[in-house]
Amino acid sequence: MNALLVVEDVHKRYGKEEVxxxxxxxxxxxxxKVIIGPSGTGKSTLLRCINRLTEPDRGRVWLDGVEVTSxxxxxxxxxxxxxxxxxxxxxxxxxxxxxxVRLGPMRVKGMKKDEATRLAQEELARVGLADKADAYPAExxxxxxxxxxxxxxxxxxPKLILFDEPTSALDPELIGxxxxxxxxxxxxxxxxxxxxHEMGFARSVADEIIFMxxxxxxxxxxxxxxxxxxxxxxxxxxxRKITELYGGEG
Amino acid sequence: MTTFYFEWWFLPKLAQGLVLTVEIxxxxxxxxxxxxxxxxxxxxxxxxxxxxPCSIYIHFFRGTPLLTQLFIVYFxxxxxxxxxxxxxxxxxxxxxxxxxxxxxxxxxxxQAVKGGQMLAARSLGMSRIQAIRYVILPQAFRIVxxxxxxxxxxxxxxxxxxxxxxxxxxxxxxxxxxxxYFNYFEVFIVVALFxxxxxxxxxxxxxxxxxxVRVPGLGAPGLR
Ligand SMILES: Nc1ncnc2c1ncn2[C@@H]1O[C@H](COP(=O)(O)OP(=O)(O)O)[C@@H](O)[C@H]1O
Ligand SMILES: [Mg+2]
Numbered sequence: 001m002n003a004l005l006v007v008e009d010v011h012k013r014y015g016k017e018e019v020x021x022x023x024x025x026x027x028x029x030x031x032x033k034v035i036i037g038p039s040g041t042g043k044s045t046l047l048r049c050i051n052r053l054t055e056p057d058r059g060r061v062w063l064d065g066v067e068v069t070s071x072x073x074x075x076x077x078x079x080x081x082x083x084x085x086x087x088x089x090x091x092x093x094x095x096x097x098x099x100x101v102r103l104g105p106m107r108v109k110g111m112k113k114d115e116a117t118r119l120a121q122e123e124l125a126r127v128g129l130a131d132k133a134d135a136y137p138a139e140x141x142x143x144x145x146x147x148x149x150x151x152x153x154x155x156x157x158p159k160l161i162l163f164d165e166p167t168s169a170l171d172p173e174l175i176g177x178x179x180x181x182x183x184x185x186x187x188x189x190x191x192x193x194x195x196x197h198e199m200g201f202a203r204s205v206a207d208e209i210i211f212m213x214x215x216x217x218x219x220x221x222x223x224x225x226x227x228x229x230x231x232x233x234x235x236x237x238x239x240r241k242i243t244e245l246y247g248g249e250g
Numbered sequence: 251m252t253t254f255y256f257e258w259w260f261l262p263k264l265a266q267g268l269v270l271t272v273e274i275x276x277x278x279x280x281x282x283x284x285x286x287x288x289x290x291x292x293x294x295x296x297x298x299x300x301x302x303p304c305s306i307y308i309h310f311f312r313g314t315p316l317l318t319q320l321f322i323v324y325f326x327x328x329x330x331x332x333x334x335x336x337x338x339x340x341x342x343x344x345x346x347x348x349x350x351x352x353x354x355x356x357x358x359x360x361q362a363v364k365g366g367q368m369l370a371a372r373s374l375g376m377s378r379i380q381a382i383r384y385v386i387l388p389q390a391f392r393i394v395x396x397x398x399x400x401x402x403x404x405x406x407x408x409x410x411x412x413x414x415x416x417x418x419x420x421x422x423x424x425x426x427x428x429x430x431y432f433n434y435f436e437v438f439i440v441v442a443l444f445x446x447x448x449x450x451x452x453x454x455x456x457x458x459x460x461x462x463v464r465v466p467g468l469g470a471p472g473l474r
Binding site: 091137149 | 367373389465
């Protein structure tokens, strides 16, 4: 098992609806995978199955050679190694930016307070928010909140970060600052799986794009190939629609 | 109309009763707080085996008169060989009762915390208990303060029913003095004023607490 993340034949059903119908893919260390596809297709469900925020019905997931889906695995220890960035940020409302970022290191990793504080300040600086350490989430713009939530994920020193439409809840003028942080992370070699509709980001940053529809992967490949000559008509149609909706370079 | 009959030495006596009122109220609130939080957590997060008994408890104590509950504890339990002092019985009955009400307020507040908060906490690798302790409860407590404050003020006033098991709280002491000197009007006006002052002090402290722990974006919905 060489890849950092291996997802194998993951199935998930909600009631009668089969949301994931056997999804498999791998992510190498340092790679950025972008997942695209219409809404309701199971992209969020897939990301949540990776760290078992949602329990898959069937299929297996490995992180760095450890089977995430094994009942013997301590899932909290796995989750501590997988960052998760949510569409609506989910910063802890009652905590300042600094406390949001250092809570995980302190409570999950048992880091000493002053060490965690230093780390949190570094991570906030890394996302350009060193001066907002004492602000509460409600006092921050959406873009700033999302950057704090990225800092919160980074502070755990994760092997992998999962992004679930990190810019979809943002006003258009705030999208850029979040994408910039993500681009920097990709360049620094962070391993990332990103669900997004930002085609500009996908085109320039992704090592590979996965097009999902109705619970299956329809097609995957490097952005140049997928954008210029998609093999599957559904992919071509989706790309045409999304370009109309979000504009060429996103 | 008769003359107003009140002697100054009644005041230290009533103050003595006031101290007992404060003690009983504080004890039953603290007891009710701990039990109330546990009941609320049991109801929200517990498996059926726990959440159903919690619900039954809450419905029983909210669905029957406080005075009945007090009499069961003080006059009823001795039939089962359990003899508690009037003081303990008062605190226990009031505490068991307010626990049920506090539990319902806490439950509402826990459920008012946005679902994404738990997800985010778990995604960092926190256990469920850690997530509840560090993320859910600190928010729920802030949300609950207004309705919780009302409950505390009610309990301060309801604590007066312990006079019926012959405790000399503010109410009991007033009744004893008034019965001897036959000046019910005068004594109970003073007793009422004492309660008024207590309620004022309590509600001011709770407001102070609310301001003290207030966080932008975590406004308590509804009252006040
Ligand atoms: N917790 C849930 N309970 C029931 N149905 C759900 C739940 N989460 C997602 N679904 C359903 O699963 C389908 C896929 O959802 P989702 O993974 O959020 O898709 P996407 O992220 O691609 O928009 C949708 O039809 C959605 O209604
Ligand atoms: Mg989604």
